[in-house]
Amino acid sequence: MLRDTLKTLLSAWGPSGGEHGVADTIKELLGGHVDSMRTDVMGNLIVEKYGTDDNAKRIMISAHMDQIGLVVTSVEKEGYLRVHNVGGIGMKASEYRRVVFENGVEGVLVSQPVQQGEAKLKDMFIDIGAQDREEALSMVQLGDVAVYAPEIFSLGKHRVSAPGMDDRCACALLVELLLYAEDQKNTIVGVFSTQEEVGLRGAKVAAYALEPDLGIGLDVTAWGDTPETKLPDIKLGAGPAVKIMDSSMIATPMVRDALFDAAEAAGVAVQREVLPFGGTDGAAIQHARGGIPSGTLSIPCRYVHSACETIDMRDMEGALKVLLQFVNIV
Ligand code: CO
Ligand code: ZN
Numbered sequence: 055m056l057r058d059t060l061k062t063l064l065s066a067w068g069p070s071g072g073e074h075g076v077a078d079t080i081k082e083l084l085g086g087h088v089d090s091m092r093t094d095v096m097g098n099l100i101v102e103k104y105g106t107d108d109n110a111k112r113i114m115i116s117a118h119m120d121q122i123g124l125v126v127t128s129v130e131k132e133g134y135l136r137v138h139n140v141g142g143i144g145m146k147a148s149e150y151r152r153v154v155f156e157n158g159v160e161g162v163l164v165s166q167p168v169q170q171g172e173a174k175l176k177d178m179f180i181d182i183g184a185q186d187r188e189e190a191l192s193m194v195q196l197g198d199v200a201v202y203a204p205e206i207f208s209l210g211k212h213r214v215s216a217p218g219m220d221d222r223c224a225c226a227l228l229v230e231l232l233l234y235a236e237d238q239k240n241t242i243v244g245v246f247s248t249q250e251e252v253g254l255r256g257a258k259v260a261a262y263a264l265e266p267d268l269g270i271g272l273d274v275t276a277w278g279d280t281p282e283t284k285l286p287d288i289k290l291g292a293g294p295a296v297k298i299m300d301s302s303m304i305a306t307p308m309v310r311d312a313l314f315d316a317a318e319a320a321g322v323a324v325q326r327e328v329l330p331f332g333g334t335d336g337a338a339i340q341h342a343r344g345g346i347p348s349g350t351l352s353i354p355c356r357y358v359h360s361a362c363e364t365i366d367m368r369d370m371e372g373a374l375k376v377l378l379q380f381v382n383i384v
Pocket of ligand 1: 220251359
């Protein structure tokens with residue numbers, strides 16, 4: 055079940071550079087159901103399910119395991135932690151947030167009063183309840199990373215909200231694709247990638263090494279269906295989105311059109327995504343070696359990079375159907 059797989063993955067540990075918790079969870083979910091599974095130097099988990107066709111194409115499908123976080127840079131004598139962002143941490147989304155470290159230490163992310171203008175990350179600190187620097191350093195070390203505490207809840211019948219939905223929802227999709235694809239024509243090279251949020255680093259290395267025939271990035275995209283938010287022209291619940299372009303890539307027309315064809319064959323409504331910002335693993339694959347034909351299938355997501363990233367499960371179900379077709383028709 056997609057919703058159960060999603061919840062399991064949302065609960066796993068995985069800031070950029072420390073994705074082992076998510077990787078271990080995926081290994082457990084996929085063990086015995088795929089043809090090969092290995093981890094590379096970057097920590098990418100690479101999972102293959104072989105195609106049946108003599109001329110099977112190798113399709114790299116990438117979903118990033120990492121989520122944004124906050125790394126401890128120093129500790130004040132009063133015991134407060136100073137932090138730097140790991141990936142795109144927003145100030146508004148961060149204030150008074152409950153955060154958690156891998157060892158279970160919890161804290162509250164707070165901004166000190168600022169004289170002029172808006173608070174910046176350098177004005178923030180994490181209060182972990184320590185009396186002083188010594189006690190704080192017995193709880194966490196410099197370089198430890200905190201993430202927004204994983205609070206998962208349903209909104210209405212179809213929607214789920216949690217931190218790390220970017221990109222665990224795509225990890226859940228890729229897990230289910232690898233579980234449910236059966237005797238498909240082409241080989242699925244599933245890459246659960248690392249360090250996407252700090253610059254598509256894992257996928258870049260994987261695409262070079264794997265040299266696939268085609269690439270697909272799976273990621274969230276932004277939304278335009280809440281008050282006064284008009285761009286991009288994307289609605290939750292209106293289907294997954296086929297990316298035309300964002301600031302990292304212009305989808306290869308052949309791959310983009312094959313995604314539209316797959317959607318039509320699957321009877322799934324899809325949206326056309328033109329995003330004036332952002333980037334995904336799809337770009338890292340497309341720009342590998344001498345260029346690899348690549349596109350991106352997106353899950354519409356509200357409040358991206360907040361602790362309440364919200365998706366619609368109907369878009370997830372649709373995306374899974376599209377992918378099951380895609381690996382057969384392309
Ligand atoms: Co992101
Ligand atoms: Zn993402």
